[in-house]
Amino acid sequence: MTNAVVPLILRRMRMPLLVLISAYAIAVVGLTLMPGQTPDGEPWRMDFFHAFYVVTYTAPTIGFGEIPYEFTGAQRLWVTFSIYLTVLSWLYAVGTIIALIQDPSFRGAMKRGRLRRAVRQMSEPFYIVCGYGDTGGLLVRALTEHRRRAVVVDHRESAIHSLELRDLKVHVPGFHLDAEHPENLDTAGLRHRWCAGIIAVTDSDHANLKVALTSKLLNPGMTVVARSQTAAGAANIASFGTDSVVNAYDAFADRLVLAIRTPDMHRILDWLTGIPATPLRERPQPPAGTWIICGYGRLGRAVCRDLARQGIRTVLVDEDPVGNGCPPDTIPGKGTEAHTLRAAGIDRASALLAATDDDADNLSIVMTARQINDTIYLAARENELSSKPLYQEAGIDLLVEPSYILASRILSVLNAPLLEDFLAQARARDKDWQHRLMGHIRAVACGTTPETWTLRVSRNRAPAVLRALDRDRPVTLAGITHHPRDRRRPLDCIALALVREGEMTLLPGPETALASGDRILFCGSSRALGLMRVPLQHDRNLHYMLTGESHPDSGIWRFLARRHGPDGPAPTRPR
Amino acid sequence: MNLEKVVFGFFILLALTLNFGFFLGEFDNPAHHDVYEFFAALVVSLIATVLKFGERTQIGAVLLAASLVADLQLIAAALVWGIAVHVADTGLTPSVMASIVSLSGGALLANLVSATLLVVETSSLQR
Numbered sequence: 001m002t003n004a005v006v007p008l009i010l011r012r013m014r015m016p017l018l019v020l021i022s023a024y025a026i027a028v029v030g031l032t033l034m035p036g037q038t039p040d041g042e043p044w045r046m047d048f049f050h051a052f053y054v055v056t057y058t059a060p061t062i063g064f065g066e067i068p069y070e071f072t073g074a075q076r077l078w079v080t081f082s083i084y085l086t087v088l089s090w091l092y093a094v095g096t097i098i099a100l101i102q103d104p105s106f107r108g109a110m111k112r113g114r115l116r117r118a119v120r121q122m123s124e125p126f127y128i129v130c131g132y133g134d135t136g137g138l139l140v141r142a143l144t145e146h147r148r149r150a151v152v153v154d155h156r157e158s159a160i161h162s163l164e165l166r167d168l169k170v171h172v173p174g175f176h177l178d179a180e181h182p183e184n185l186d187t188a189g190l191r192h193r194w195c196a197g198i199i200a201v202t203d204s205d206h207a208n209l210k211v212a213l214t215s216k217l218l219n220p221g222m223t224v225v226a227r228s229q230t231a232a233g234a235a236n237i238a239s240f241g242t243d244s245v246v247n248a249y250d251a252f253a254d255r256l257v258l259a260i261r262t263p264d265m266h267r268i269l270d271w272l273t274g275i276p277a278t279p280l281r282e283r284p285q286p287p288a289g290t291w292i293i294c295g296y297g298r299l300g301r302a303v304c305r306d307l308a309r310q311g312i313r314t315v316l317v318d319e320d321p322v323g324n325g326c327p328p329d330t331i332p333g334k335g336t337e338a339h340t341l342r343a344a345g346i347d348r349a350s351a352l353l354a355a356t357d358d359d360a361d362n363l364s365i366v367m368t369a370r371q372i373n374d375t376i377y378l379a380a381r382e383n384e385l386s387s388k389p390l391y392q393e394a395g396i397d398l399l400v401e402p403s404y405i406l407a408s409r410i411l412s413v414l415n416a417p418l419l420e421d422f423l424a425q426a427r428a429r430d431k432d433w434q435h436r437l438m439g440h441i442r443a444v445a446c447g448t449t450p451e452t453w454t455l456r457v458s459r460n461r462a463p464a465v466l467r468a469l470d471r472d473r474p475v476t477l478a479g480i481t482h483h484p485r486d487r488r489r490p491l492d493c494i495a496l497a498l499v500r501e502g503e504m505t506l507l508p509g510p511e512t513a514l515a516s517g518d519r520i521l522f523c524g525s526s527r528a529l530g531l532m533r534v535p536l537q538h539d540r541n542l543h544y545m546l547t548g549e550s551h552p553d554s555g556i557w558r559f560l561a562r563r564h565g566p567d568g569p570a571p572t573r574p575r
Numbered sequence: 576m577n578l579e580k581v582v583f584g585f586f587i588l589l590a591l592t593l594n595f596g597f598f599l600g601e602f603d604n605p606a607h608h609d610v611y612e613f614f615a616a617l618v619v620s621l622i623a624t625v626l627k628f629g630e631r632t633q634i635g636a637v638l639l640a641a642s643l644v645a646d647l648q649l650i651a652a653a654l655v656w657g658i659a660v661h662v663a664d665t666g667l668t669p670s671v672m673a674s675i676v677s678l679s680g681g682a683l684l685a686n687l688v689s690a691t692l693l694v695v696e697t698s699s700l701q702r
Binding site for chain 1: 622629631
């Protein structure tokens, strides 16, 4: 801030200050030179002290009268002149200050200075989100819901304005800068010691590539997550060690197949990677019959490919089959007209996906399809978050929301690094296991998407557990997954996996003994997340959780307990 | 020739010379130290300070600092003068004059530093 704004103010104030000093000097000197008179009629000249006093009160047009003696004509003449001189200089100076405050470049400098200071003063881990569109907005909201800090960089001023108007729980500095320039990322805190990661979710693959590249070069240790819209772009971004590249359409196609083949596993995945505190999604299972796909874009391609791999028949409808490189049996047409859909065999098809990049077209396709075949399973791609209410009204079974998919995938990478491994292993389990887990999560979730978090058994995160282990007292998982006030009541959470020395155990039982260095993946309510901290931090509570004994805290209560306690003197505080 | 540089150098040197002129003379004799010269020294010193505003260079920063020191000394001297004559009514006794002149002597030193720096900066300029 001081680097940019103060010299700017000083330089702009140079002229007004010079004018002001000169005007005062002229007025004061002139007043001391003007011949005056004492009341006795003796010649008298005003001294500097009084002259400065008179000018000081006449310049801002206050005017205390003629002191110390009544002025002579010459003095009055000079004071008249100096009033015009000094008042005009003041007006000029004040006008310059006001013009300076309203100057867009000055305001910009002030704002950037404020934001820079806000970033510099961050004292907890924060993420830089490049691109504040639908995905960026969802991400920032979800991060701030968790009291995580974020910094936004976007080259569109409107995006930054909308960020400033959002009612977020923590302040999110938003820079109106182009993320493609490395120095701009540096301004946003790329090399800050608390910068935990950077998330590149701009609309342009090229910009995301540059952001990922810059971050990996300038701060190699940090997490970089980038969005990519094409497979080639994804491979490019992943080639230099970007931690995670997310392609919304591939992710969707993968999930669709999962939902068709193993609906329970799909639910588990959907819930665990969902955005917490949103309603729990319960979606009908997509059918395994013939799929009609309207629009052979990025989404259409990804879905076609994955469905074909599963041996599910697909019929393509596209406006320009030759130009878009569609397979030879594609039906030409938009899909918004009934005859195209009939030609695609909508009467016999069991599902339809409207995958064009125009929301109006998609809605039209879906409504036409519903009129012809009212039992068909309908899926549609939502291109803009603002069209969501329309899609909700249209009675669609499965809405493809690229921004939501992206945001949830990125969040799960950031929040619970173990989750991806867990999901991969869970997919390999049989359907019964998945069904049981699904039921368990549903019971814990109570209608809202659960939180997922990773607990590391370490001195920082679980000091009480470590102290107990140091004294060779076994600590079981049950000891930290029950209510700290009532150890018989389990918390609304599930231990999904435990990682010890690189080995992952799925669904560890409550009797599992913890060891230093363990990492445990949990899912559950945010209340459970908060309550779990109590036994992790407090020796006394952990002791109660493990043994059921509760000891008084303060000296007086301890004294009384020793006198009246049923089981003899209370042990001293373990510490 | 750059008019801005001329004005800049002019005011720095004028601040020095006026200050020196006021300082000259018997140390505690009010007759040797003119109030108009003192006023001129103060005003020119203030102008020289304002001219140095907004410089981003290291030498500019030191120049500004030296100028601020000179202003501070001269304003202190003016306060001593005003208080002695109009508030405390002690008049311009030799001891009051001595403290005014010694304060202006400090300002003279600061102005001297300013002028030296100006010369250093000018001579280090590459042609």
